[in-house]
Amino acid sequence: MNSLADHIVSGYDSDLNDLTTSLSDLGSLAEGMVADAIRALNRRDNALARSVIERDDLANSLQTKIDNDAMRILALRNPMATDLRRTIGAIRVANDLERIGDLAEGIAKRAINLNHQSPIDLTRGVERMGRQVKAQLSAALDAFLRDDTKAAVQIWMADNDIDEIYNAILRELLIYMVADPDMINASTALLFAAKNLERIGDLTSNVCEVIYFTRHGVQLIEDDAVKTMMRKPNTKKSS
Amino acid sequence: MTTQDHTEASNAHSLRESDIVILSVFAIIAIAAMAIMARTPLLVGIATLAGFWIATLIFIRLSRVLRSSRTDQPIDPDAFLSGARFAATLTDALPQAIAVLDREGRVIHANPLARSLIEIDTLGRPLSVYVRDSDISDRLATALAGYTPDPLMVHREVPTESYISLLFSAVTPADDGSGRMIVLVVMNDVTELVLGNQRRADFLANASHELKTPLASMLGYIETLRGHAKDDPDARERFLGIMGQQAERMQRLIQDLLSLRRIEQEEHIAPTETADLDLSVRAAIESVAPLAEARGITIIYKKKKRAIVPGHQDETIQLCLNLIENATKLSPAGATVHITLSRFEQWDPTIPFADGRLSKTAKARNINPVQTSPLPVYTITISDSGPGFSREHLPRIGERFYRVAGDLSSKEKGTGLGLAIVKHIARRHRAGLYVRSEPNKGTEFCIVYQESPTD
Numbered sequence: 001m002n003s004l005a006d007h008i009v010s011g012y013d014s015d016l017n018d019l020t021t022s023l024s025d026l027g028s029l030a031e032g033m034v035a036d037a038i039r040a041l042n043r044r045d046n047a048l049a050r051s052v053i054e055r056d057d058l059a060n061s062l063q064t065k066i067d068n069d070a071m072r073i074l075a076l077r078n079p080m081a082t083d084l085r086r087t088i089g090a091i092r093v094a095n096d097l098e099r100i101g102d103l104a105e106g107i108a109k110r111a112i113n114l115n116h117q118s119p120i121d122l123t124r125g126v127e128r129m130g131r132q133v134k135a136q137l138s139a140a141l142d143a144f145l146r147d148d149t150k151a152a153v154q155i156w157m158a159d160n161d162i163d164e165i166y167n168a169i170l171r172e173l174l175i176y177m178v179a180d181p182d183m184i185n186a187s188t189a190l191l192f193a194a195k196n197l198e199r200i201g202d203l204t205s206n207v208c209e210v211i212y213f214t215r216h217g218v219q220l221i222e223d224d225a226v227k228t229m230m231r232k233p234n235t236k237k238s239s
Numbered sequence: 240m241t242t243q244d245h246t247e248a249s250n251a252h253s254l255r256e257s258d259i260v261i262l263s264v265f266a267i268i269a270i271a272a273m274a275i276m277a278r279t280p281l282l283v284g285i286a287t288l289a290g291f292w293i294a295t296l297i298f299i300r301l302s303r304v305l306r307s308s309r310t311d312q313p314i315d316p317d318a319f320l321s322g323a324r325f326a327a328t329l330t331d332a333l334p335q336a337i338a339v340l341d342r343e344g345r346v347i348h349a350n351p352l353a354r355s356l357i358e359i360d361t362l363g364r365p366l367s368v369y370v371r372d373s374d375i376s377d378r379l380a381t382a383l384a385g386y387t388p389d390p391l392m393v394h395r396e397v398p399t400e401s402y403i404s405l406l407f408s409a410v411t412p413a414d415d416g417s418g419r420m421i422v423l424v425v426m427n428d429v430t431e432l433v434l435g436n437q438r439r440a441d442f443l444a445n446a447s448h449e450l451k452t453p454l455a456s457m458l459g460y461i462e463t464l465r466g467h468a469k470d471d472p473d474a475r476e477r478f479l480g481i482m483g484q485q486a487e488r489m490q491r492l493i494q495d496l497l498s499l500r501r502i503e504q505e506e507h508i509a510p511t512e513t514a515d516l517d518l519s520v521r522a523a524i525e526s527v528a529p530l531a532e533a534r535g536i537t538i539i540y541k542k543k544k545r546a547i548v549p550g551h552q553d554e555t556i557q558l559c560l561n562l563i564e565n566a567t568k569l570s571p572a573g574a575t576v577h578i579t580l581s582r583f584e585q586w587d588p589t590i591p592f593a594d595g596r597l598s599k600t601a602k603a604r605n606i607n608p609v610q611t612s613p614l615p616v617y618t619i620t621i622s623d624s625g626p627g628f629s630r631e632h633l634p635r636i637g638e639r640f641y642r643v644a645g646d647l648s649s650k651e652k653g654t655g656l657g658l659a660i661v662k663h664i665a666r667r668h669r670a671g672l673y674v675r676s677e678p679n680k681g682t683e684f685c686i687v688y689q690e691s692p693t694d
Binding site: 024026027029032129142157158161168171 | 369396397587608609630
């Protein structure tokens with residue numbers, strides 16, 4: 001357990017801390033929007049879906065606030081090294097989180113649309129995918145706030161799983177649509193919801209890339225673990 | 240870390256600044272003296288300029304002092320606690336997770352329970368780094384304004400799903416003298432309370448749904464035995480046999496549901512005891528031996544002595560048992576099941592299936608991600624040569640009651656809970672779980688455990 005070294009100018013520290021706090025707030029807002037959008041889809045809850053749509057304005061204003069704060073830090077404090085990368089990273093993550101909020105809003109709109117139609121079995125598959133995406137997002141936000149680059153690499157690599165689930169859902173939905181043309185409306189709405197979830201997964205990997213870059217100053221794709229995974233399984237084994 | 244470099248650079252900078260002030264004062268005195276003595280207009284001009292220069296420096300200094308007294312200086316944790324060390328020691332002894340925040344929401348003290356509950360590793364960072372909720376700043380402001388905010392429930396998903404309730408209350412420490420407020424945060428793990436009800440409902444729904452089918456079939460046979468099969472001894476024997484099987488299946492199902500529920504309940508608490516993986520694998524192989532013998536299946540185990548990991552011994556046995564039993568049931572008669580226990584010095588993502596037997600192109604899925612750790616890891620790889628399954632099933636493996644259609648004859652059909660139990664045990668033990676499969680080639684599971692730190 002060590003305490004953090006402060007900057008000599010205490011205003012600088014409190015600026016950086018405020019930035020972290022705002023990002024944490026925006027993160028939890030985006031997380032909540034994703035979770036509630038999926039719940040609204042699953043429970044056919046129009047009120048919940050509408051509350052997700054309303055929260056999007058708050059997400060936008062938080063993003064603007066973070067942008068302004070970060071720009072003020074850049075202009076007034078001339079941050080160096082990690083502080084510079086952290087400030088730039090804050091702008092990028094805020095942007096990604098705001099996009100995640102938009103996508104969650106999109107899912108909520110589809111949910112309202114779906115609720116006008118008869119229930120469809122495949123909602124469960126999308127919900128399961130949603131839970132996984134939400135878990136990935138939460139893990140990425142935790143890693144971001146704690147500067148945990150190892151976790152970031154793990155989450156980044158797990159995005160493949162999300163793509164796999166998306167493909168499985170896509171196949172299932174296509175079979176559904178072919179079998180019963182009445183289902184095309186509902187299936188398309190679900191397809192869009194699944195697509196949005198897949199995009200949220202991509203934005204989550206963006207966040208992981210920012211975490212890595214902030215800490216090490218090189219791109220995540222350059223990481224040894226990522227390279228080894230891409231290249232060849234290793235066989236070095238200890239005794 | 241870079242923040243420290245920064246501090247040093249700024250320190251050097253402020254030293255240079257004060258040097259300049261002192262040198263300038265000397266210089267101006269010298270110049271003024273010379274100007275008075277020589278009465279040269281040029282020197283008088285230089286002296287005036289130097290005077291302005293000093294005045295500017297002093298003004299900058301003063302404004303900085305004024306500004307810093309206006310904004311709240313962060314409380315230096317050490318300086319603060321030297322006065323309140325006694326109180327801090329008291330919170331350390333309390334059986335309750337407690338953190339102390341400054342006005343800005345930064346954690347300046349956390350007792351050991353709080354540190355382990357929300358994994359605080361560095362003091363001086365905002366509380367929202369460790370627990371995320373958009374209402375935290377609200378509650379903090381309410382507490383600082385002198386009101387008692389409502390408790391806040393925070394939902395966390397890493398490492399396992401948990402709920403923590405936070406209570407905020409602000410105080411002004413008497414011996415600090417600065418009149419600055421601090422905020423006490425009392426934290427409680429309420430996961431069991433929140434999830435308990437939901438899990439009870441799930442349990443009932445699962446149990447009644449799964450018991451319905453065997454019960455209906457038993458009722459059917461009872462009906463037949465009462466009716467036209469009453470006096471047919473052959474049919475009676477056969478029907479009683481089927482009914483016995485069904486009853487056994489129901490019993491197995493209830494056992495599995497109960498153990499799943501028990502593991503789920505403790506999932507958010509990491510195990511404190513240690514287990515020996517080698518022992519677990521051997522115990523599991525022993526239990527499967529009769530089944531393997533009946534089906535003519537050879538189990539080859541490449542072992543590693545003394546693999547001590549954090550975990551519950553009985554649960555690691557059940558984990559291995561479920562996987563090995565599955566492999567034994569799924570392999571065609573006369574086939575071989577390979578089990579390998581290995582140790583790796585350092586975790587990296589290529590480790591799962593390093594001992595695998597399927598081709599490298601087989602699509603793998605990580606069911607539980609590995610918790611990153613600098614410790615060495617152990618892996619158990621279990622390979623069967625059964626029918627395997629195609630990739631669309633991959634995302635759903637480990638889901639409760641999910642069965643890959645037609646994978647087993649109805650006689651051998653499991654409860655559909657075996658892998659769900661494996662998943663939950665791995666999750667509780669903070670172990671990684673991987674699966675991959677190739678149709679007609681076989682399926683492989685890999686479990687990754689961190690080595691026990693005490694070992």
